[in-house]
């Protein structure tokens with residue numbers, strides 16, 4: 001880190017400590033050229049934020065993906081695009097302020113719902129109904145991509161041959177085949 005006072009290239013970190021809520025780290029620095037001290041603050045940058053998907057995979061957070069899901073929920077609602085942008089920016093700031101570098105997709109969805117609830121009831125219900133119905137079974141990405149996901153097929157449980165203990169397998173006529 002270059003010294004802001006004299007431009008000297010060599011400054012030393014004397015002290016590092018997280019701030020109270022852990023969202024940033026402050027470093028006290030000392031310039032070996034002019035002897036001045038100054039402070040730098042290190043924060044999470046959102047492009048480094050990862051979303052933990054339901055299957056455990058981590059993917060980079062994408063602001064545009066988030067914005068798209070909110071625009072879909074807001075479709076034909078009396079909410080201006082500028083407002084949508086402010087909502088997205090507000091959510092992004094929340095995520096930045098949390099200081100976490102990884103966020104479960106479920107938690108991201110909850111944050112979106114909390115915000116939409118205050119903005120537009122119809123948009124909230126659209127988002128929440130899809131999200132709540134599908135979050136156990138489907139990836140959050142589905143919700144981000146569309147508000148009309150495919151219905152979930154009923155699980156097919158195959159019948160296993162030989163499920164009965166030996167000697168109890170019934171013959172075609174219901175007897176033991178004797």
Ligand SMILES: [Zn+2]
Pocket residue numbers: 003004005006007008031032033034035036
């Ligand atoms: Zn200096």
